[in-house]
Amino acid sequence: MSFVAGSLAGALVMGGIYHGFSNLMQTRTAQHRADIHTLSERIANASTTIPSPPPASMHIMHHPLTSLIQSKWNDEVAGLFGTAWRWEQRAVELGKKVLYGGDP
Secondary structure, three states: OHHHHHHHHHHHHHHHHHHHHHHHHHHHHHHHHHHHHHHHHHHHOOOOOOOOOOOHHHOOOOOHHHHHHHHHHHHHHHHHHHHHHHHHHHHHHHHHHHHHOOOO
C-alpha cells in the first residue's frame, strides 16, 4: 500500500510541477508575442523623417581676412615650388649638355 501511495504522491507532485512549468511557458510565450507585436507596430508606424543634426558646413565660420591670407600664402608656396621645378629642369638640361655635348 505504501508503494501505491508513494507512486501516487510522486505522480501528483510531478503533475503539479509539469502543470506549473507548462503554465509559466504559456504565459511567457503570450507576453513575448504581445511584446513582439507591439514592437512590430512601432516599427511599421514609425515616422520616416529622421531628425538629423545640421551639416558641418553650417558650423564653419567664413572670415574674409583669413581666407585672403591663406590664399596669398598658398600662391607664394606654389610659386616657390614652381621656381624650384624650373631650376631643376634647367639643371637637367645643363647636365645633358655637359655630358652629351652641345652648346652651353
